[in-house]
Amino acid sequence: MKAKWPLINRFQRFLREPTHELNRWQRSARFTIDLTRHCAGELKHDRAGQMAAALTYHTVFSLLPMLVLMLVVTQMFLGEDDREKFKKDIVNLLVGTTKLAAEASTGAPEAAGADEPGEADEPDVEGRLETDDPAMQAENARQAELDQARSYIGERVEKAINELGKAKFGSIGVVGLLVFIYGATGLLATIERSFNQLFGIERSRPWFLRLPLYYTVITLGPVVLAIGQLVQKRMFDLIRQDTSVAWLAGPLGGAMPFLTSWLVLYLMYVLLPNTKVSMRAAAVGSFVAAVVWVIGAELFGYYVESAVAVRNLYGSLGLLPLFLLWLWLSWLALLFGLELTYTLQAMKGQKFKHAQHAQAENLVDATWMIPVAAQVAAAFERGAVCTIEQISKQTDLAHRTVQRMVDALEGAGLVHQVDQGEGSGYTPARPSEQITVDEILGVAKGLLPGAAQDDGDPAWDLVKQIGDAAAGRTETMTLADLAKGR
Template identity: 30%
Template sequence: MATHIHGRDSSADRPRPDDVAADQSAADGPRQLTRPSWTYVARRSVREFIRDECPDMAAALTYYSVLSLFPALVALASLPALIGQDSQRTTDQLVGIVQDIAPSLVTSDLEGPINQLTNAPGAGSALIIGLLVALWSASGYIGGFGRAMNRIYDVDEGRPFWKLRPQQLALTLLTMLLVLAAAVLLVVSGPVARAIGDAIGVGDTAVTVWNIAKWPALVLIVVVIVAMLYWGTPNVRRPRFRWVSAGAFIAIVVWALGSAAFGLYVANFGSYDRTYGSLAGVVIFLLWLWLTNLALLFGAEFDAETERARELLAGVRAEEAIQLPPRDTRKIEKDSEKHATLVRRGLRLRQSGGDDTSLPEKRP
C-alpha cells in the first residue's frame, strides 16, 4: 500500500518481504557505530532537521504549549480537591510557583477558573468532569508533539482515535505531574529546606543537602519527560525503551546551554523592554519555549538518524526511509480508502464533463 507522507511517496521505501529478517536483526539491539557512522548521523540529522521544517514545527509546539498551560494548571490545582484536601491552599501555592518561575504571566487570571471549578456546587461530579475537560485541553501539546515525531520518522499516524487519545491523555497527566515536581524543585528555597531540617533536627545540613540534591533530581525529571515523549508519541515501534538515548542527551544539553545563553543575552544585551513594552516578559517566555522545542526536535532527529545508521550497518535498505514497524496501521488504511474514493469520484467527474452521476462508480 502506498502512503504519501509530507509530499514524499514512501511506498518504494517500506520494508519488502525479503527484508523482514534483516529488519528484525537491526531491531534486536544497538550496533556499535563507527566513526564514519556518527559523522553520517550528525550530518543527516542537521539536514533532516531543516528538511522536516523543525523550526516551524517548534513554533507550532510553542503555540500548543501556551494553549495547554492554563488547562494543565487548572487540572493540577484540582487534583487535591478530589481527595478532600484544601483546594484554595493548593491554588495559592500553584499560582505562587507560576509567579516565581514566569512573573510576566498574568497569574490573577489563573485563580478564577481554578476556584470556580473546585468550589462549584456538587463538587464531586462537576470536579471530575472539569478535571477531564482540562486534561483533554492540555493534551494538545502531546498530540502536536506526536505529529512532529511522526514527521521525523516519515510515518503516518495509524492508531485509531479510541486507542490514540487515551494514550495521549495518560502521557499528558504523567508529564504534567513531572513538570509540577520540577517547578517545585526550582521554587523551594533554602528557608523551606531549613524549616524542614529544623523539624527533624538536622538544621543547616538540610539546606546543604537540598542545594546539592535538587539539581540531580531536576535532571532526572527532565530525562524521564524526554524519554516518555520520544518513546510514547510516535507511531513507530522502537527496538527498546531507553531512559537516556543519544538524542535525548543532546536535547537536554542543548536546552540547558541554550537556556543559559538566552538568559545571559536577555539580561545583558536584549532590548525587549523597549521593543515590546509590557509584553516583553511574555515574548521572552515564548522565545524560551520555542528554543526548548527546537532542542527536543533536534534530539528526536538525532535518535531517528542513529536508528537509520544501525539499520544500514545491519544491511537494511534504510537510505530513504527508516524501517521501523508502525504501532498500528488501521487509520492509515481507512484514510487510504477514503482518498481512493475521492480519486474515483474525481475521475468520474472529469470523464462525465461535470455530470458525475452519468457514470457508475468503478472500484478497483
C-alpha cells in the same frame, strides 16, 4: 580577528581528516560533531521550525486546560502548601526569569487575601531611579517597567489558575466541556503528529487508543514533577539539619529540576510516537534535550535581562514575543532530542552515514518491495521477527524508505507488527504460501510518485511490456518461494 583564523582552519582540517588517522578521543569528537550536524540537517528537512511554531501555538491555546488537569492530579499526591509552591513554580516558569514581587519580598507564597492583582508588594521603582545620571535613570525606568509587567503577568496567570482550579465541570455545559477536553488534548495530538513525522510514521493511532495514552501522559507528568519537588524539599531539609549526608543532598537537590525534566521528556519520547522506541536511545536523546533546554533557559534568561532593544521597541509588551520565542526554542530543543533518539535507534551500532533525503523519501522502483517482504518471511521461517534496522542493513535501503514500505505492507494486511523486548518487529500477517508477489507489487505501486502514461510514448510502452512480461511469473510465485532461498 586574525588570531582566530588559525583555530578555525585547524577545526576545518579536523573535520576533513580521515577517521583512521585520528586517535580514540578525536574519533569520538568527530562522531559527535557529525551526528549533531546530521540531526540538525534532518530537522531542517523535516521543517522542525514549522513544527515548533505549531507546537508553540497549541501550547498557548492548551496551557490553562493542561494546568488545571495537572493541578487536579497533584491534589492526590501533594498537600496544600506543596500545591501552592507547585503553582508558584509553574507561574515562574511561564513568565521566564520573573519572580513575583510577593515571593521576592517574603520568600514564601502569597498570604491569604493577596489574591487580587495589585495587592502584592510592588517592585522598588523609586529606589532604582535615585541617580543623577540621565542615561542610568532611563535604563532603570525601563527595567522597572519590565519588572512591573512581569509581576502583573505573574499575578494574572496565578489568579487564572486558581479560578480555573475551583471551576465545577458540571456548570460549564457540554460545549464548554468539549472545548476544555480539546484544549487539554490538542497539544498532545500535535506533539504525537510531530513525533510521528520525525520517525517517518505515516499512520496515526485510533482515537480510542489516543485518549488513554493522553490521560497517562497528563497523569504521569505532574506525578513526576510532584515527586521531584518532594525529593528536593527533603534534600534541603537534610542540608538545614546539617546531617552527615548534607554534602550529597546539596548537589542532588539542585539537580532535581533537571532530573525531573529529563524523566518527563523520556516518557514523552517513549510513549507518544506510534512505534516502538528504543529505551536506551530515548534515554540519551531526552538527556541531551534536557541539557540543551536547561542551558538555553539560562542563556535566554540572561538575554531577557539585557534585551534593551526589545524593551525600547515593545515596552512592557515585550514580554509577550519573548515568551513566545522561548516556547519556540524550547520545542526546537525537544525536537532535536527526538531526532537524536531516532538516529541512534536507526543506527543500532552500525557505521554512521549521512542519509540522503532523495533516497530516504522516494521509492522509484516497485520491485524494491519484494526483497523487503522476503526479509520478513525469511526471518519468520527461522522463528524470529524482522526489524526495520535489519531490513535496512540487509537491503542497503534508507531507514525511512524501509519504514514507508513496511507501513504500506501492514496497511494492506500482508504483515503485522509484534513486540519483542525493547524494539518491535514484523512477521507475515498470513501464511507466506498465501501471499503472492503480485500482491506485493500492487502495494508497492501505490507508493510510486507517478503513474505510467498510456499515450503511445515508446518509453512508456516499453515499461508496460516489461511489466506484462514479469506479471506472468509473479502471479503464481509466493512469498514462501522467495524465503526458501534465504
